[in-house]
Amino acid sequence: MEALQTIQVKLGERSYPIWIGPHLLQELPSYLEKLKVTTKQKLLIVTDSHVEPWYLTGLKEGLEQAGYFVCSYTIPAGEESKSLQQYEQVLTYALEQKLDRRSIVLALGGGVVGDLAGFVASTFMRGVGFIQLPTTVLAHDSSVGGKVAVNHPLGKNLIGSFYQPLAVIYDTMTLKSLPKREVASGLAEVIKLGLIKDRSFLEWLAEHKVQLLGLEEPFLSHALGVACQIKADIVSKDEREEGIRALLNLGHTFGHALESLGGYGKYTHGEAVSIGMVMAAQTSEYVYGRDDLKQQVQEILSSYGLPVAYNTDWSEKQILDKMYLDKKVLAGALNLVLLEDIGNGKVVPDVAPELIINAIKAHK
Numbered sequence: 039m040e041a042l043q044t045i046q047v048k049l050g051e052r053s054y055p056i057w058i059g060p061h062l063l064q065e066l067p068s069y070l071e072k073l074k075v076t077t078k079q080k081l082l083i084v085t086d087s088h089v090e091p092w093y094l095t096g097l098k099e100g101l102e103q104a105g106y107f108v109c110s111y112t113i114p115a116g117e118e119s120k121s122l123q124q125y126e127q128v129l130t131y132a133l134e135q136k137l138d139r140r141s142i143v144l145a146l147g148g149g150v151v152g153d154l155a156g157f158v159a160s161t162f163m164r165g166v167g168f169i170q171l172p173t174t175v176l177a178h179d180s181s182v183g184g185k186v187a188v189n190h191p192l193g194k195n196l197i198g199s200f201y202q203p204l205a206v207i208y209d210t211m212t213l214k215s216l217p218k219r220e221v222a223s224g225l226a227e228v229i230k231l232g233l234i235k236d237r238s239f240l241e242w243l244a245e246h247k248v249q250l251l252g253l254e255e256p257f258l259s260h261a262l263g264v265a266c267q268i269k270a271d272i273v274s275k276d277e278r279e280e281g282i283r284a285l286l287n288l289g290h291t292f293g294h295a296l297e298s299l300g301g302y303g304k305y306t307h308g309e310a311v312s313i314g315m316v317m318a319a320q321t322s323e324y325v326y327g328r329d330d331l332k333q334q335v336q337e338i339l340s341s342y343g344l345p346v347a348y349n350t351d352w353s354e355k356q357i358l359d360k361m362y363l364d365k366k367v368l369a370g371a372l373n374l375v376l377l378e379d380i381g382n383g384k385v386v387p388d389v390a391p392e393l394i395i396n397a398i399k400a401h402k
């Protein structure tokens with residue numbers, strides 16, 4: 039099960055493969071050949087200060103030996119780098135290195151690098167090719183689907199585009215150097231997929247938490263494969279979030295508000311989404327007249343060591359106000375992803391703010 043898995047994101051002429059397996063970075067030149075990237079095309083690797091010491095030198099050497107011109111830009115690790123300032127700095131570096139319209143951006147890192155480098159690629163000279171080289175568990179989500187963005191001081195992911203990569207090359211060996219907190223954080227988004235779409239996958243996740251938190255094979259590759267397949271299927275049906283894709287936002291309207299209020303340092307993205315999913319489950323109970331959803335959501339997330347309540351003095355109103363910056367807000371109405379049942383997410387229009395306030399209050 040640790041062998042190479044190939045999943046296809048089917049988007050007509052913008053279709054692309056997700057390759058998942060061990061040691062894929064060592065074979066990057068042969069994957070570039072498959073993608074018809076030639077040595078005439080300059081490569082810009084964007085990475086971060088935690089990932090660089092582990093993987094950059096080896097990757098660069100392999101590519102240079104294969105005849106490529108390679109330059110690299112390292113951003114400071116952390117969500118704060120998903121900023122307009124960093125975006126401009128990477129663009130400046132790309133111009134200084136004389137990249138051109140045929141150059142390729144390689145995003146080597148987690149979601150922060152992927153979102154930032156993808157946004158650079160989508161706008162540099164009106165768009166150049168980019169390839170995702172994910173190195174976090176969470177990046178099963180961020181590297182697939184083409185949402186690329188930076189944050190605005192007022193809120194998360196508010197400046198960006200839909201821009202698909204040429205491929206996702208997911209070397210599972212890179213996950214071995216991830217801190218434990220980041221492993222759990224990434225698994226929050228895997229759990230999300232079970233909650234919105236696949237109850238039996240969720241049950242499998244509940245049974246295998248020890249193996250997954252320990253990054254044990256073949257469990258890890260199975261989980262990443264299923265997660266990438268669910269994401270690819272949703273994106274293939276609704277690339278620009280006009281319908282079903284919004285389900286991938288379960289917990290995010292709450293979570294993004296918490297990340298933003300925390301100055302992008304208090305909670306990781308997965309942790310904020312974890313708390314957000316519990317609040318969404320609580321809201322679901324109010325909306326659907328149920329009393330058994332929140333407990334189930336809370337149980338699986340806590341069993342993975344993820345937070346299920348926030349522990350600051352932010353008022354419910356402060357959180358609610360931030361939620362109104364969400365991109366699902368239309369004509370002033372807050373549209374939320376809720377759970378009609380476990381494994382069955384629904385987008386619910388115009389949820390009453392009082393219900394949301396109560397759900398937030400219940401998780402302080």
Ligand SMILES: NC(=O)c1ccc[n+]([C@@H]2O[C@H](COP(=O)([O-])OP(=O)(O)OC[C@H]3O[C@@H](n4cnc5c(N)ncnc54)[C@H](O)[C@@H]3O)[C@@H](O)[C@H]2O)c1
Pocket residue numbers: 086087088089092115116117120147148149150151153173174175176177179180181182183184185186195212213214215216217220223224306307308
């Ligand atoms: N575009 C999308 O569809 C999408 C989906 C989900 C999340 N996101 C975004 O992704 C971001 C979160 O991604 P993330 O959790 O990967 O965060 P991240 O990129 O900040 O990585 C988490 C931490 O792990 C470090 N790291 C990364 N790979 C490592 C490795 N192999 N070994 C050691 N350390 C490593 C990073 O330096 C960082 O400190 C958020 O900005 C979120 O909004 C985007």
Ligand SMILES: O=C(O)C(=O)C[C@@H](O)[C@H](O)[C@H](O)COP(=O)(O)O
Pocket residue numbers: 179183185194195227279283284286287290365
């Ligand atoms: O791919 C999607 O669609 C998602 O919503 C995946 C989310 O996990 C991810 O965090 C995404 O970046 C959120 O997007 P946004 O549109 O709410 O900014």
Ligand SMILES: [Zn+2]
Pocket residue numbers: 179227290307311
């Ligand atoms: Zn997310």
